[in-house]
Amino acid sequence: MTTPAIEVSHLYKAFVAAGTSQAKLALDDVSLTVAPGEFCTIVGPSGCGKSTILNMLAGLSRPTMGEIRHEGRLVTAVNTAIGYVTQDDNLLPWRSLQSNVELALELRGVPRSVRRTRLRELLGVVGLSGFESHYPSELSGGMRKRASIVRTLSYNSSVILMDEPFGPLDAQTRVILQDELLRLWFVTHDLVEAIALSDRVIVMSAAPGRIKSSYEVSIPRPRDVFRIHQAAGFAQLYDAIWTSLREEIARTHEEPHEPGPRNDLPTTEVGLDVASSPHF
Ligand SMILES: Nc1ncnc2c1ncn2[C@@H]1O[C@H](COP(=O)(O)OP(=O)(O)O)[C@@H](O)[C@H]1O
Ligand SMILES: [Mg+2]
Secondary structure, three states, X not given: XXXXXXXXXXXXXXXXXXXXXXXXXXXXXXXXXXOOOOOXXXXXXXXXXXXXXXXXXXXXXXXXXXXXXXXXXEOOOOOOOEEEEOOOOOOOOOOOHHHXXXXXXXXXXXXXXXXXXXXXXXXXXXXXXXXXXXXXXXXXXHHHHHHHHHHHHOOOOOEEEEEOXXXXXXXXXXXXXXXXXXXXXXXXXXXXXXXXXXXXXXXXXXXOEOEEEEEEOOOOOOOOOOOHHHOOOHHHHHHHHHHHHHHHHHHHHHOOOOOHHHHHOXXXXXXXXXXXXXXX
């Protein structure tokens, strides 16, 4: 059997809110395995723990219990072998676009001329040619996001994590990037996009996050994101995933506050807004 790209076993994460001694469970026994080359998308209501899982996969945060392996090796520290496009673009404000996107290769000791050549093409693909000397404050949110995606794609890691990466992007850029993003683990807020890109869509429960259901997407590739809704099997799959997801979103809205001392815990404002998807 080939070694999985990612193997998560019985993962729990509890956070203690600042100024209290109360721990709140954010992830409750999450186990999942992603095969090499598999494109896996996680959907779930806001606050169910999607970003928390990705942070732990990248080694930026430690599990309270449970284990994470990347290509068989236990993740115990920041894992620079995994590419991670975080929800915020994380560009350094004092560096130009060019030197921001080069940073990952620079830190790996790749010579400047090689960096420039490798990045020129990727910057062109996402429509950033001509903006190399601009600083992040001179770029739109979508351009900054594209730059951080290019930075992550530049070093050819075997696993790439992306946290709602297409939020600020226009439809055309999304489709262009789709071609580039072949081996990803991916958190999205658009269910159509999730189905179009993925081999598997995983639905998480409302907090504390558990894996609720998992759907194989057997629609043949290459896929056309604009026509995916016409593909055989798409409508049934969309209905099944949306039904599962909607129950969890409803649970989140029914219970905006938990009783007792947990009330004053901070919550993230990360949106999951499938219903307002521009495709429907
Ligand atoms: N550093 C942290 N400290 C305390 N609570 C946190 C922290 N990070 C996340 N949480 C909590 O964990 C839960 C899951 O958050 P998150 O993973 O950001 O959800 P999602 O990405 O699915 O919207 C939320 O209740 C959030 O408030
Ligand atoms: Mg999030």
